[in-house]
Amino acid sequence: MVSRALPNKTATTKLAADLAPLLAGGDLLLLEGPLGAGKTFFTRALARALGLVTDARVTSPTFTLVQEYDTEPPLVHADLYRLSDDERGVFELGLIGQRDDGALLVVEWGLPFARVLGGDALVMKLVRQPRGASFSATGPRSARLLEALARIPADSE
Ligand SMILES: Nc1ncnc2c1ncn2[C@@H]1O[C@H](COP(=O)(O)OP(=O)(O)O)[C@@H](O)[C@H]1O
Ligand SMILES: [Mg+2]
Numbered sequence: 001m002v003s004r005a006l007p008n009k010t011a012t013t014k015l016a017a018d019l020a021p022l023l024a025g026g027d028l029l030l031l032e033g034p035l036g037a038g039k040t041f042f043t044r045a046l047a048r049a050l051g052l053v054t055d056a057r058v059t060s061p062t063f064t065l066v067q068e069y070d071t072e073p074p075l076v077h078a079d080l081y082r083l084s085d086d087e088r089g090v091f092e093l094g095l096i097g098q099r100d101d102g103a104l105l106v107v108e109w110g111l112p113f114a115r116v117l118g119g120d121a122l123v124m125k126l127v128r129q130p131r132g133a134s135f136s137a138t139g140p141r142s143a144r145l146l147e148a149l150a151r152i153p154a155d156s157e
Contacts, residue, residue, distance in 0.1 A: 002150045003134040006126075012038055015133065015154075016045035022148045023050075025073035025102035027141065028117055030110040033126030039108045042126070042133075043077050046106065050075055066093055068103070079108040090116050114138060122146065 006012045023029070031039040050071035065082075069075040076098050083089045090113045099105045099118055107117060114121050120139025126132070137143040 001134055001136060002146055004132060004154050006038065006131040006133055009041065012042055012131075012133075013045040013049075016042055017049045018152045019149060020046055020049035022145055023073070023104050025104055026099055027104050027145070028099060028114075028119075028121040029104070029106045030114060030117075030121045030123045031106065031108045031126065032111050032123060034128060037126035037128050038131065039126060040079075042124070043075075043106050043108075047071055047075050047077070050104075066095070068098075071104075073102055073104045075106060076103040077106050077108075078110070080113060081109045083113075084109075085112070087113060087116055 004011070004015050006015065019029075031042065033039060047069045050069075050073070052069050052071050052075075065080075066076060066078045069077065076095065078093065078095055080090055095105055095107070096116070096118045105117065107113075110117060110121075111123060120141045121137070122142040122145050123136045123138065125134050125136075127134075135146055135149060137146040
């Protein structure tokens, strides 16, 4: 288990910047944690760390379900909150196909659908009081990501 304290938004942005160069197309990142924990904020920071210009409009996908960002690798951001137990509905979004095509898949509320999303997920669990994140891995690729992240000191520049 890798953990980070996220006392302010700068710390969350720093975590996204640390993770960005480790991630590759085809990776799956699942974001867990209650509403307001910072899942969407983190995804925006990650998109920017992957080359999306700061001024680009990056909206919450809560009402659009899936948004694709012009980053390298392309980032596909989904929020499955409203599909809470609709496995078929999630499958029909076609996310696993985009992952196979080389997208980095970042999914809020995706843990129940890890299998439908292709498995081997880096799971980031955000908590609010105090703010922080802890990571776990569900397969060999995500385990390597976890190891690489563990090697980066939380306060490195
Ligand atoms: N350390 C922090 N990390 C992330 N967000 C933070 C932090 N401190 C305050 N916030 C605020 O908390 C809110 C998180 O909202 P959001 O990212 O939409 O949460 P979620 O997607 O988990 O529901 C944002 O308004 C953000 O500005
Ligand atoms: Mg959100």
